[in-house]
Amino acid sequence: MLGGVVRAHLAEIFPDPALSRSWVPLFCGLHDIGKYAPDFQALVYELAVKLFGELAIEDLDMVRKPAGMGRRVDAPHGILTALHVRDMLESWGAAKGTALRVSEALGGHHGHFPAGEAIRQARSERNAHGGERWAAWRTALVLDVARLRGVPEPDLVEWRDLRLSLPAAIGLAALTTVSDWVASDTSNFRALEPGVDLDAYAKSCDAKADEAVVRLGMSPWSPPAQADFETLFRRAPRPVQKVVELATSDLAEPVLLVIEAPTGEGKSKAALQAATSMVRQLGVSGFYVAMPTQATSNQMRLEIQSMLHELGDETPVNLVHAGAKPTDVGRDEGDDDVAAQSWFTRKRSMLAPLGCGTIDQALKGAIRSGHVFVRLAALSNKVVVFDEVHAYDVYMSTLLERLLMWLGALGTPVILLSATLPAGRRHALIAAWQAGRRGCPPQQIPAVPSPVSYPRVTVATATCATEHPAEVSDLNKDRRIHLSHIGDEEIVDWLLEQASQDRCVAVIHNLVRRAIKTHDALAARISELPEAERPLLIAINGTLPAGQRRKEEQRLRNCFGDDGVRPRRAIVVGTQVLEQSLDLDFDIMLTDLAPIDALIQRAGRIQRHRRDQSRGRLRLVITGVTDMPEGPRFPPYLRNVYAPILLMRTWALLRDRPHIDSPSEVSHLVDQVYGGEIECPQGWADAWRKEEEYLRALRSRDNAAARTLYLPMPHKVEDLAELTERPKSTKQTRKQSGKRR
DSSP: OOOHHHHHHHHTSSSSHHHHHHHHHHHHHTTTGGGSSHHHHGGGHHHHHHHHTHHHHHHHHHHOOOTTOOSOOSOOHHHHHHHHHHHHHHHHTOOHHHHHHHHHHHHTTTSSOOOHHHHHHHHHOHHHHOHHHHHHHHHHHHHHHHHHHTOOOGGGSOGGGOOOOHHHHHHHHHHHHHHHHHHHOTTTSOOOOTTOOHHHHHHHHHHHHHHHHHHTTOSOOOOOSOOSHHHHHSSOOOHHHHHHHHHTSSOSSOOEEEEEOOTTSOHHHHHHHHHHHHHHHHOOOEEEEEESSHHHHHHHHHHHHHHHHHHTOOOOOEEESTTOOGGGTTGGGTOOOHHHHHTOSTTTGGGSSEEEEEHHHHHGGGBOOTTHHHHHHHHHTEEEEEOOGGGOOHHHHHHHHHHHHHHHHTTOOEEEEESSOOHHHHHHHHHHHHHHHHTSOGGGSOOOOOOSOSSEEEEEOSSOEEEEEOOOOGGGTTEEEEEEEOOGGGHHHHHHHHHHTTOEEEEEOSSHHHHHHHHHHHHHHHHTSOGGGOOEEEEEOTTSOHHHHHHHHHHHHHHHSTTOOOOSSEEEEEOGGGTTTOOOOBSEEEEEOOOHHHHHHHHTTBSOSOOOGGGOSOEEEEESOBOOTTSOBOOTTGGGTSOHHHHHHHHHHHTTOOEEEETTTHHHHHHHHHHSOOOOOTTOHHHHHHHHHHHHHHHHHHHHHHHTTBOOOGGGOOSGGGGTSSOOOTTTTSOSSSOOO
C-alpha cells in the first residue's frame, strides 16, 4: 500500500535494510501496547484481577471506574503507547527526536497523532500507566513478540542509527493503522483462547495476513506486459496520445505529466495509457482518477472498465465519491462480497489499487484531519490523475497545490489534464509538485516561458520540465467556431427553430434556476406541437435526485455518445455537467456567457465525434449577457459562480469577434483573459475597476480560507501532530456557495 519512495525511506530507517524489514512490522504490532496499563485493564476489572493476580490489584483499584459511571475515563491508549515506545527506544539508545517520531507514528493509529503536551500529561498520570513496574512488563512483552517473530534482540541493534524521515513516518503510521484494521477483523484473525501455543500461532500469521490482503482487494494491480496504446484500446493513438506514450515510455523516477489539448483529442485515454505504463515502470500498485463531478466520475469508471474488459482483466474499479454506495464496489463484476463492502468507507476506500471518483476524495489528503496520513500513503502508491485542472476556483486550487506538494514529497507520479490551462496556473501546479520533491517552497521554483505552442505535453521531474509539441487529429484541425449572441427573450424560439431543422441542440446555463426556466418554457411549447414534430427534451442539473440523474446521464450517453443512436431532433438543457468530461456530441450549442476557458470547453461538445457539411457550421450562440452603456449586465446571483470581471474580460474579447479558431487561438485567448492586457471598452471603466478589486479580495479570502485547514508544507513539518492538530472537516473541499451541477 506504500509507494516506492515511501518504501525506500522505510527500508533505510536502519543502515541495514534487513534490520529495517524486521523492525518495521514489529513496530506496527506495538500500536496497542498502551492497553497493557492499569487504566485500560481495569475496564474489565474482574478479568484483570484474574489474569494479573495479587501483583496488580492495588494498581487496578486505583483506577477502577466507580459503579454506575457510564462513560469511559481511562487515558487514551494511543497516548500511552506513544509514551512507552518513546521511553523504551530512548532507553535502548535511540536519539530523542527519532524515538519521539516513531512513538507518534504508532500512537496515532486511531487517526490523530498525540501531541507532546498530551504525552507529558500522560507521563504525570502514574496511576494510568502504572509506573516502572508496568513499563517493565510492557517491555518484556515487546521482547517476547520480537522473539516470536524472529526479530534481532534489541541489545544487538545499534539504536543510535535509527532514523525516520517524514515519508517513512507517514508510511509507518499508515501501515500501523491499516494493520490494526486488518487484524481487528475477526474474520481475518480470531481471538486467541487462553493457553494457545504462541510459537505455532506466530508461524501461521504470515499466511493469514496474505489471505486477508487478497480477500480485501488490496493486492497490487498487475498491468499488461505491453502497456502501449494499441494494446490497451485496440485502436491507433491520436497525435496527442502518441506523444504521451513516447514521452512516458522510459521513466526512471516519478514525474508530473501535464497534457494540454483540445476537447475530443482523447486526453482521458492518453492518461490511462500513461498511468498504466507508470504502474509497470515505477512499481506502484495502481491509479486513481480524480474527476470534477460525480457524473464525470461515473463515466470515467465505465471507460476504465472498458479498457480492463478489452484486456480480459477482472480487477474491480473502486468508485469513490459521496454518491457512491457500498454495492458500487465491483457492482458491474457481480461481486457481492460483504468483506469488500465493509472496506468501502470514507477513510479506507482509497486503498483499492484501481479507483475513480471526485477530486474531493483526493483533496481530503491535503486537509488536517484524522487519518490524513492513510490517505496520503494510499495515494503515494498510485498514479494520481487530475482531470479538468483549469476548472477549479482559487479555494480548490489552493488545496490542490498543497496536495501536489505532498504527493511530490512522497514520490507520487501525477498526471494533469486540461483543455485550457493558463500559463500561470500551469507553472503553479508544476512548481507545487517539484517543490515537494525538492523540499523547498514553491516560490523557489523559477517560472520558465513555454517554448512550445498549444497543444503540448510536459514531463516534469524533480529538477526540470520538458515540453513536447503535439499535433491535433483531423477532427480538430482548423476548427472554426462561429460566434453569435441572442437575448434571453429569444432563447426558446431559437431552440425550437434549430430543432425543427432536425438538429440536436445543447443548452448550458450557469445557474440551475435558468436551466429550469428554459426547460419548463420549452416543455410547454413542445406540448403544443404535433407529436411528429416534437423534439426529445432532456434536463440534467444539480437538483435531480441521484438515481434519476444517473438515468439521465446514461440516456445522454445512449443518444449523444460516441456509439450512441442519435434522435432525429433533440434539445438538452443542462448546467456545467455538460461542460466537463461527459463525452457527448451535439450539432449546435447555446450557452450562457462564461469565462473563456469554460466557453472553449463547452464548444468542444459541438460536432465532437464527426464533422461534415450535413451538420452545418460549428456554432456557439452566447446568451445571458446584455450590453449596457456602463458595462455588460449578467443574470442575478451569477457572481456566486463566476467572478464578474472574468466575464467582462471574456465579453470584451468576444462581443465583436465573429469566430474562434481552435486550437491555434485557444492558448492566447485564455492567457489574455487570465493574465494579459485587455483594453477596457468605453464606458466600462468604473464597473471594470470595481470588479477587479472584488476579484482580488475574493481570491485573497478564498486563499486564506483554504490555508486555515490545509497541511503545512512537507519540508516544514517537525512534529507529526502538526498533520492532525486542530482537525478540520474533510467535507470542506469546496466552497459552500458555488456551482450546482
